[in-house]
Amino acid sequence: MNNLHRELVRNFIRDCMVAHNDEEDLDDGESLFLSGRLDSLSVTKLVVFLEDSFKVDFGSHPFDVAELDSVEQIVQFAQDYGAIAAE
Numbered sequence: 001m002n003n004l005h006r007e008l009v010r011n012f013i014r015d016c017m018v019a020h021n022d023e024e025d026l027d028d029g030e031s032l033f034l035s036g037r038l039d040s041l042s043v044t045k046l047v048v049f050l051e052d053s054f055k056v057d058f059g060s061h062p063f064d065v066a067e068l069d070s071v072e073q074i075v076q077f078a079q080d081y082g083a084i085a086a087e
Helices: 003-019 040-054 071-081
Strands: none
């Protein structure tokens, strides 16, 4: 996955965090959901974002929020289960 795709994920997460009144800095490896920085509504938005942006088919892979708990994990998940090839 190239840097443009990683930045797309980062921007989406930043927007979710701002909507959740969290404007603190975020490292790509930091916990998003299990830490409580983002909530279940953000999980739903993330699923739709991954389906639309990376063509992830959640019907072919069991959903586990723990696999999507950081920017790094989201990027890896999109690469593994989406239509975007590793670069």
